[in-house]
Amino acid sequence: MTQDLRVSREKVEEYSRDLEKKVEQRTEQLAAQNVAIKEAQEALVRTTRLASVGEIAGRAAHEVLNPLTNINARVEKIRNQALQKNETDLKLLKEISEGWATEYSAKGAQGLLAALSGPSTAQEGKTLFEEDIENIRAIAGDVLASMTTLQSDTVFLLSESDRINKIVNGMRQLSRVSGTARNIAVHAFLDSALSTMSDLLLKNKIRIEVLYCDGQPRILADSDEMLQVVSNLLRNSLQAINEARDQNGKIGEPVWIRIATEVTPAGRVLIRVADNGPGIAEENFQRIFEPTFTTKNPDEGTGLGLSICRRFVRAYEGEVRVEKSISGVETVFLIDLPEAGEQSNGNA
Ligand SMILES: Nc1ncnc2c1ncn2[C@@H]1O[C@H](COP(=O)(O)OP(=O)(O)O)[C@@H](O)[C@H]1O
Ligand SMILES: [Mg+2]
Incomplete structure (x- = not known):
């Protein structure tokens, strides 16, 4: 036994x-x-x-x-x-x-x-x-x-x-x-983008709404590149609003640009840059991310802005796309990136 x-x-x-x-x-x-x-x-x-x-x-x-x-x-x-x-x-x-x-x-x-x-x-x-x-x-x-x-x-x-x-x-x-990926605080580069554009936005009588989520979400990316991504989107909103003003196109009142952040339970950081400008015409919807596609006159646009945004964001396993566009109501560009842990890699 x-x-x-x-x-x-x-x-x-x-x-x-x-x-x-x-x-x-x-x-x-x-x-x-x-x-x-x-x-x-x-x-x-x-x-x-x-x-x-x-x-x-x-x-x-x-x-x-x-x-x-x-x-x-x-x-x-x-x-x-x-x-x-x-x-x-x-x-x-x-x-x-x-x-x-x-x-x-x-x-x-x-x-x-x-x-x-x-x-x-x-x-x-x-x-x-x-x-x-x-x-x-x-x-x-x-x-x-x-x-x-x-x-x-x-x-x-x-x-x-x-x-x-x-x-x-x-x-x-x-x-x-692509640049150097570091662990960076999202609200910090959004603040920088807003402050570099704020004079221009103020001069154009555009209301800025900032809706940050609680906490300090972080991502792994190059902060200069992210600054540029957000500035490009802000500039597009401003130009769209001004163009509609010039042509009496459809535009909401009062005119606003909004930046909002969110962290999803799945660990994604969402940054939304929105405006209540004229929106994107249906026939252009599929083309706006193509390099050199522009609806602006030559001294205003090169058509490279959104493709630069996409390239930068994709390099950090993210995506940028139009979430919705309703003329005069709301046009939302969404940046979607993986959330990084607290100081998990490099320094901020
Ligand atoms: N917020 C917006 N509202 C309406 N249309 C937009 C907006 N952002 C981008 N677009 C459209 O997308 C096109 C491409 O944008 P972009 O790649 O930044 O090039 P550019 O600004 O030089 O034209 C613009 O010409 C415009 O038609
Ligand atoms: Mg542009």
Whole structure:
């Protein structure tokens, strides 16, 4: 009996040792598989990123060509019109002043006066002085006019080069590998985004509503990038509201932009940027996240904002999408990111 018991206990012990070993082996296998899956995932992210970088580069190159063509055409116009006209005028001015100087050095002031009082050869019935003065006045008028044109030409050139600047900057952000993920406090970067935009929002008489959830939710992300994501969304809301105001489009009263946060039981941090502007037209709904898709005029929008937002947020396993859009009632952009534990990685 005792013998039997001992044997069976030894068997149980052996069995349990065996089981432990099996569990250990299986855990190792799972860990290895996990690494492999993670690597495959990263490779996939890299290839999709590269594919869209190529796509973005193509579109952006196309977008840069428009202002560049405009700049070329305008510089050509300046060269042909303004410079040629000024050259003719300045030659005439040189002729007049040299004529006067020659008379004066040969015959003195009296001699110059006598010559100027003589008849004009070019214009019948006028004295030479009258002809000269008329020409000088005309030249002054021409120079003034061409300066005004040149002034507006430079404004145009600057705005076009500014546009190229914006497109190239946007492209750089879109194609760069994501920043450094740190454990950051959500309400802190939202406050920064609001404070950088607050003057502009106030000036435009837009009410700001801040509805933060309790506590201090944290995420793993690059705070500069997140600041930019939220600023892009705020700027879009502001522009949408102003555009509707300009065109008497549908808009709620009073006009507001709202930032709200929430942490779900599933451990997701939700950031909502909403406005009661004109909303997104149905036909554009599917396209607004495409790089270079814009409904704004060229000095207002490059169409890169939302794709930059999406790229940044997706790099931290998040997503940004339109939750709803009802014209004049509410348009809500939702940023959805995994919640990070208290200071679980890096510093804030
Ligand atoms: N809050 C909003 N309300 C209405 N339309 C919006 C809003 N945000 C974005 N959109 C639409 O999405 C388009 C793309 O936005 P974005 O990628 O930021 O580029 P951009 O602002 O340069 O046009 C905008 O041109 C606009 O039509
Ligand atoms: Mg934008």
